[in-house]
Amino acid sequence: MSNKHTNQYVPDYIVTPGEVLADYLASLGMTQAELAARTGLAKKTINEIIKGKSPITHETALKFERALGRPAHFWNNLERQFQEDRIRLAEQQRLESWLGWLKKVPVNTMVKLGWIAKHKDKNDQLEAVLRFFGVASPEQWQEVWQEYQVAYRQTQRFGICAESVSAWLRRGEIEAREIRCAPFDRKCFLEILDEIRDLTRESPDIFVPELGNLAASAGVAVVFVPELPKTGVFGATRWLKGKAVIQLSLRYILKHGRKEIFIEGSGLDGEKEEEANTFARDKLIPATAYRRFLSTWDGRSLEPIQRFAEEISIAPGIVVGRLQHDNCLPKSHGNKLKVFYRWTYAP
Numbered sequence: 001m002s003n004k005h006t007n008q009y010v011p012d013y014i015v016t017p018g019e020v021l022a023d024y025l026a027s028l029g030m031t032q033a034e035l036a037a038r039t040g041l042a043k044k045t046i047n048e049i050i051k052g053k054s055p056i057t058h059e060t061a062l063k064f065e066r067a068l069g070r071p072a073h074f075w076n077n078l079e080r081q082f083q084e085d086r087i088r089l090a091e092q093q094r095l096e097s098w099l100g101w102l103k104k105v106p107v108n109t110m111v112k113l114g115w116i117a118k119h120k121d122k123n124d125q126l127e128a129v130l131r132f133f134g135v136a137s138p139e140q141w142q143e144v145w146q147e148y149q150v151a152y153r154q155t156q157r158f159g160i161c162a163e164s165v166s167a168w169l170r171r172g173e174i175e176a177r178e179i180r181c182a183p184f185d186r187k188c189f190l191e192i193l194d195e196i197r198d199l200t201r202e203s204p205d206i207f208v209p210e211l212g213n214l215a216a217s218a219g220v221a222v223v224f225v226p227e228l229p230k231t232g233v234f235g236a237t238r239w240l241k242g243k244a245v246i247q248l249s250l251r252y253i254l255k256h257g258r259k260e261i262f263i264e265g266s267g268l269d270g271e272k273e274e275e276a277n278t279f280a281r282d283k284l285i286p287a288t289a290y291r292r293f294l295s296t297w298d299g300r301s302l303e304p305i306q307r308f309a310e311e312i313s314i315a316p317g318i319v320v321g322r323l324q325h326d327n328c329l330p331k332s333h334g335n336k337l338k339v340f341y342r343w344t345y346a347p
Helices: 017-028 032-039 043-050 058-068 072-102 107-112 122-133 138-146 162-177 186-201 204-217 270-284 287-296 303-311 316-325
Strands: 150-154 220-224 233-240 243-248
Touching: 017 043, 017 058, 017 072, 032 043, 032 058, 058 072, 072 122, 072 138, 107 122, 122 138, 122 162, 138 162, 162 220, 162 233, 162 243, 186 204, 186 270, 204 220, 287 303, 303 316
Parallel strands: 220 243
Antiparallel strands: 150 233, 233 243
């Protein structure tokens, strides 16, 4: 059984082929002018190779082989290695300049969730983050982030970090690509919303897979992604290669066209946001039934809330949340009827 060493020494300097050529000429007692005469190359060309201003071409390598006795592949390999090292060092400098951006990315949480691997070297960690986003640099991340065709809902109580939100969205994109869906059918999706609505009373081990299967049958990929720090995200909708994607955290419903974007509380199209809110609200609790309930409810008792929820086949916590939102019930009342979920992580 052999051991493979993964740690390799990577120098922070490069040796030019010209330096090797100069040393070789010195060992032979040969001048640049003599080498020029023996190879038929101009003296200027030899001098520029030694100073690192000109490369050793394949043709030049063959001439060096005949004049100096070292095979052409030796000189070709020197040039190839030099070019690779030159590019590597330049890239290393670029990586160093991007480390400030890396600090904004919630790396520790992403590592904990298993989205990326943990690296001791900051440049290696940066590489892992760029691969996660599928971009070559933070500049490309910025360009892709600005073009995200996504509508997402978030609370404005926290300082929002674009890097965190984009990482959350990117993870949803990665997971959604793996979900096999039927072609999108808006009519079918609207029809299964009642079935999805009934699932609110089920436990997560039933609700999550059933929701996913029902939605996929209508061409919608539903993914649950843990919230990251400084996102305050409830959910997002987007289109991914003809597939509708609904991404949810544990913290709403597809309504508008394929190119629409809105962000709750962002000052964008408030009319569309209100339309989506009304659609979701009335789909969960029918307006006529809700008005009828309010006309007979005493404004505090919880038992009628439970009966009403049973009557319309929905989780009582959703009714409580609606009543609190409409200021019909104090925020401190009825919370025991709500069910709260928390993400658990594998060690």
